[in-house]
Amino acid sequence: MTDASARATPVDVPIDVPIDVPNDVPIDAIGGPDSIGMAAAVDALPDQMEAALASAAYVGGLPDASAVTNVMVMGMGGSGVAGDIVAALAAPELTVPVAVAKGYDCPAFVGPTTLAIAVSFSGDTEETLESAIAAHDAGALLIAVTTGGRLAELSRQWDAPLYAVDPSIPMPRAAVGAITVAPLVALERIGLLVGVDAMVDATVAQLCTRRDLGDVESDAVSDVISQIGAGHLLPIFYGGGSLGSVAASRAKAQVNENVKIPAYASAMPELCHNELAGWDLAGPPEQVSPLVVFALRHDFEHPQIARRYDFARRVLDGARIPVPYHEVRAQGDGPMAQLFDLIFQVDRLSLRMAAAAGRDPGPVALLTDLKAYLAQS
Template identity: 45%
Template structure:
């Protein structure tokens, strides 16, 4: 086995996920300055990268239980409907994400009720000017992909305090318990699957909102930690489009692609049937089909369990070939190019 290289401490950050989640609950407890729930008609989440993904997580976990809609925006501009009845979460681990700094400024100007979750930077300064509730993210989490837990859990807890997401803290604690069980188990299953995926292009398929978001996390982690291509989609949507793309070239695709199916206990019965149909149609298209099961009580535990497994497997894939999972030079190069800077 190749020697593990990890200059940014990604292994430690991923394995500290339960403690990060509990810390986020503590930092959010009794947060002053929140509006009354009767003053809010809709919820907007502004985020990019981990912040945007945290918004998606919030939408699929809290959204089904809430009396108000949640909209996630990953761009420079908030929706035109933002006003004093909009609760706006601005999420950024660094506090300097350009898209979110601009979008948050516009949302505040439109009258949005701002809540900022950040590790500092411009957003923290803006929150002070707005006199807006501020949750300080542990600055040690300002690593690539390491601050996702805090950016997700803090809004959950805030919505619970406002009476919009009852029981959120308990759902988070169920997730903490499950991830600790998963973390304390043997590494062998994750390392085994990582070896099976090495040298392939994984297709990560999940079911419904929870599974689809978890599949995107797997794809992102394999891209950034293992520096390898991967693709994701969700059932039933892929049965209306993507499945048609596998109608030919089976001799080629069987050599390249492996399918990872993410399953959870909250799948709709028709989604379960959809998986059966998909696997039957794809059996001769991919080289192998691997199934990963979620565990834990409730939607928050189930999705975080799937995501944690994906994070660890991506790290194992990197370790198997001696790659450093932390740095993402291609992302840095893209950002520099967009900013008009040269190396």
């Protein structure tokens, strides 16, 4: 993670809770609460992806590419991100369209030539189950990615291919590697995609390199982490193109669930057509910014997107309330390696924020309460 700002020091806001987070301390040794081992799960991401690649080789019963005219990936929350990643990585290579469905409804185009991939870590996500049942009733070619639950039961009833996810992974959001590798392998085995093994190998290599580096951040970023932990700043993530957009939305969700605070995400170039206008004159000049922008950068951005980042940076620096800005740079061989490098870096960043806030990044009581509430209806 690099600081791209000549004015990198965040706004001078007193911190109510002094927190000393040395730059070279691994995320699992910062001292924050971690009841279910989220830090260890994040660090195990490359191992998780290798295991998922190996286990996916044993799944049979897949249709032939000639039977597929479109692909739909269904999922919600930490499982639903698999659809976003698959679309970002596979859509540019496929000769059939890829759609992502997040909700109860099954799109009307779904039919006997649709490859419908249902992803639910628990296997009991009600939106995904309802959508999967509707897709099956429409005659779609179903594939399930899950640890078990009702989705696994249905896949056996339907004689649909089942990609089993390691149930020891503590949370859906920590299973991002496993739930992404399985659909990509399926697309390759069907004959719609090529080179998945090489993509995963390059990704694992980059994640191992990043893991070995540990958390080496500038003092400015460490200060921002502390201010977020103290409740003085909220993060906004900017991503460029399809890869950056997925990384940014994933980052927002990780901060929401790991740190239990609001966070926001926007994508280039769209944000330059609307959101950017909101920075220029926001608030009286004597105020300090309540927000910090993290720009998630990769090597596969369109050249004009890179220029848009430069312009946006000028706007943020010159706003009546200057906005702290930091860049997170991806490395790795290929789009998948760089996307997961961003995911890995921000996952670790979110855990550092959680530790600074003194919050357990594990279970989210509010979401458990919501499921109980919905079950009463």
